[in-house]
Amino acid sequence: MNGLNVKFGMRDNFLDGLMPVSKLLEYADINETKAVIDARGLKHKELNDLLRESLQHGVSRIVINNVFGQRYIGTRLYDPGREKVTIEINNFPGNDLGAFLNGHRIIVHGNAQDGVGNTMDAGEIIVHGRAGDVAAMSMRGGRIFIRDNVGYRAAIHMKEYRDKVPVLVIGGTAQDFLGEYMAGGILILLGLTLQENDLHRANYIGTGMHGGVIYLRGHVEQHQLGREVGIRPLDEKDKEIIRNYVVEYCRHFDANPEEILQGPFIKLLPVSKRPYGKIYAY
Amino acid sequence: MLVQKYFPSERMVPEKDMDACGLFGVMNISGRRFGGEMAINAIKNMKVRGSGLGGGFAIYGLYPEYKDYYALHIMFQNQNLRAKHEVEAFLKEHFYVVYDEEIPTNPEINVFFPPIVWRYFVAPQKKSEDQTVTDDEYVVNKVMYLNTCVEDAYVFSSGKDVGVFKGVGFPEEIADYFMLDKLYQGYIWTVHSRFPTNTPGWWGGAHPFNILDWTVVHNGEISSYGTNRRYLEMFNYYCTLHTDTEVLAYAVDLLLRRQKLPIELVARIFAPPMWETIERMDKDQRELYTALRMTYAPLLMNGPFTVIIAHHNEMVGLTDRIRLRPITAGAKGDLVFLSSEEASIRAVCPDLELAWTPPGGEPVVVRLHSRDHLLSLNKSI
Numbered sequence: 001m002n003g004l005n006v007k008f009g010m011r012d013n014f015l016d017g018l019m020p021v022s023k024l025l026e027y028a029d030i031n032e033t034k035a036v037i038d039a040r041g042l043k044h045k046e047l048n049d050l051l052r053e054s055l056q057h058g059v060s061r062i063v064i065n066n067v068f069g070q071r072y073i074g075t076r077l078y079d080p081g082r083e084k085v086t087i088e089i090n091n092f093p094g095n096d097l098g099a100f101l102n103g104h105r106i107i108v109h110g111n112a113q114d115g116v117g118n119t120m121d122a123g124e125i126i127v128h129g130r131a132g133d134v135a136a137m138s139m140r141g142g143r144i145f146i147r148d149n150v151g152y153r154a155a156i157h158m159k160e161y162r163d164k165v166p167v168l169v170i171g172g173t174a175q176d177f178l179g180e181y182m183a184g185g186i187l188i189l190l191g192l193t194l195q196e197n198d199l200h201r202a203n204y205i206g207t208g209m210h211g212g213v214i215y216l217r218g219h220v221e222q223h224q225l226g227r228e229v230g231i232r233p234l235d236e237k238d239k240e241i242i243r244n245y246v247v248e249y250c251r252h253f254d255a256n257p258e259e260i261l262q263g264p265f266i267k268l269l270p271v272s273k274r275p276y277g278k279i280y281a282y
Numbered sequence: 283m284l285v286q287k288y289f290p291s292e293r294m295v296p297e298k299d300m301d302a303c304g305l306f307g308v309m310n311i312s313g314r315r316f317g318g319e320m321a322i323n324a325i326k327n328m329k330v331r332g333s334g335l336g337g338g339f340a341i342y343g344l345y346p347e348y349k350d351y352y353a354l355h356i357m358f359q360n361q362n363l364r365a366k367h368e369v370e371a372f373l374k375e376h377f378y379v380v381y382d383e384e385i386p387t388n389p390e391i392n393v394f395f396p397p398i399v400w401r402y403f404v405a406p407q408k409k410s411e412d413q414t415v416t417d418d419e420y421v422v423n424k425v426m427y428l429n430t431c432v433e434d435a436y437v438f439s440s441g442k443d444v445g446v447f448k449g450v451g452f453p454e455e456i457a458d459y460f461m462l463d464k465l466y467q468g469y470i471w472t473v474h475s476r477f478p479t480n481t482p483g484w485w486g487g488a489h490p491f492n493i494l495d496w497t498v499v500h501n502g503e504i505s506s507y508g509t510n511r512r513y514l515e516m517f518n519y520y521c522t523l524h525t526d527t528e529v530l531a532y533a534v535d536l537l538l539r540r541q542k543l544p545i546e547l548v549a550r551i552f553a554p555p556m557w558e559t560i561e562r563m564d565k566d567q568r569e570l571y572t573a574l575r576m577t578y579a580p581l582l583m584n585g586p587f588t589v590i591i592a593h594h595n596e597m598v599g600l601t602d603r604i605r606l607r608p609i610t611a612g613a614k615g616d617l618v619f620l621s622s623e624e625a626s627i628r629a630v631c632p633d634l635e636l637a638w639t640p641p642g643g644e645p646v647v648v649r650l651h652s653r654d655h656l657l658s659l660n661k662s663i
Contacts, residue, residue, distance in 0.1 A: 069327055069625025092625040149663035152605045175641055
């Protein structure tokens with residue numbers, strides 16, 4: 001049994017053969033206000049190096065073309081005191097899009113993959129398509145708008161603190177474990193991709209949820225909900241929150257807010273702030 | 283005396299990144315054969331999903347000129363020629379070998395400690411006591427013998443008109459090494475980029491895993507490996523390749539070939555619905571799923587996984603029931619794709635017509651001359 005190759009065969013698939021920024025600039029066309037990047041064949045670190053370089057040139061808008069699965073786009077753009085930028089992505093960004101995003105705005109003209117807005121801090125991500133699993137995972141601020149459906153575990157462990165309240169708006173439906181272990185923030189699910197009387201696809205909605213709120217338009221049955229959430233009626237404040245975000249959703253994706261606002265909406269709240277407190281107490 | 287000496291564990295690799303393997307499969311449902319370009323470029327696009335410690339390809343429709351013979355791809359580790367002599371004596375005794383050759387490789391490609399890899403096209407040569415055994419069963423028994431009893435020899439693949447090429451390296455390096463894009467065509471290509479976490483990276487441990495014409499590529503970790511392996515041993519399958527995915531290949535062979543279950547049911551054995559879901563089903567369904575869970579409890583695959591299972595005429599994508607690993611399906615004309623990431627399908631097929639993601643435990647079954655893959659579409663997102 002040749003176990004040695006584990007040790008000698010170890011490769012660095014992230015940092016092998018990276019181009020220096022001086023060479024990378026051939027892939028970008030940067031003028032005073034705008035940068036256009038051709039991402040074909042670039043590794044994710046190279047693309048993010050170019051984004052940072054563009055930011056430091058003082059542009060306000062970056063367009064990235066030929067994106068096919070490069071990860072972490074928009075991370076590493078923390079530069080306090082500098083104006084925030086808008087990043088347009090054509091068309092298919094990879095996992096962890098906008099991870100740790102720091103106030104910038106990302107617009108995706110295509111589908112996003114897993115981990116959109118992972119631990120995002122501030123800013124905005126707008127996806128003109130669908131998103132994969134764990135969208136808005138551990139998100140702690142900012143807003144994400146997804147036009148169509150999302151995969152498993154959207155908004156898992158989303159959190160809030162004082163005035164930092166993250167918002168995830170999903171135009172379609174979601175798969176299982178929506179809002180799992182959610183600790184804060186606002187999650188709005190609009191169900192626009194479903195037929196009128198269809199149930200939402202998600203089961204185990206809000207399992208382990210102990211903070212924040214889910215507004216859900218359309219129909220779910222009781223067995224689709226996790227044990228830790230309860231259905232509550234909407235009050236005026238809720239309606240105002242929903243109206244604000246639905247109007248914004250419609251502005252991004254060119255839809256009719258009045259039609260969507262007719263509902264029906266329900267509100268899901270956690271029944272306990274410490275659902276598992278008793279399990280581990282001894 | 284508890285500890286005599288400190289043995290460093292092979293499993294504790296310093297600076298080990300935890301990540302996930304990459305999977306990709308493409309099939310032409312009209313059966314037209316095509317080259318490896320799409321599979322190679324797609325897996326290259328997901329390079330960060332692998333670590334360069336394993337890559338491999340399975341190709342169906344590979345040897346049309348020898349399609350009536352079992353094609354054995356056999357690797358001899360450590361350049362062990364004694365193992366090769368031993369294997370060849372064994373083959374001569376139990377098979378008619380119609381043709382054999384070293385699998386051509388490109389000497390300019392550097393790969394890590396390459397073994398000798400040879401292919402043999404064989405037909406069973408049964409003794410009188412073997413007359414009641416089917417050909418397939420006969421071949422499985424002989425493959426198990428070679429894997430367990432001949433040191434340094436491992437059978438990579440043993441099906442008709444199918445072959446597995448694999449090794450230690452990034453998949454595109456393995457493709458270059460075996461010159462897959464230049465020499466071969468097939469109507470199904472599945473490919474795997476490996477990121478071994480708990481098991482060693484070695485040539486035999488690379489995916490796809492094969493028995494007869496069944497192949498499996500897998501992303502994830504089968505934490506029920508021990509239970510599954512012991513159950514399979516009762517049916518004469520022995521795990522020798524030091525990695526969890528092997529049990530899947532043998533379980534597939536047991537259920538689909540020997541017990542003739544349809545893949546739709548096998549998917550429910552590997553990734554069964556939760557008991558509380560079964561309780562809500564109507565009576566017939568409830569009885570079926572209860573029976574499946576009780577009969578095949580030792581073949582439940584626990585832990586996170588996505589697999590692409592293939593054999594002649596069929597390619598199937600399946601995840602665990604709570605989808606702890608990703609899968610995306612895509613289609614354009616006669617081409618159907620399964621992949622860990624949507625972007626890599628888009629990269630090799632920019633004008634894709636459909637992309638969808640089934641829920642956990644729901645198989646995407648791609649069949650020759652059928653549109654069955656679309657059955658999963660309306661349950662998907």
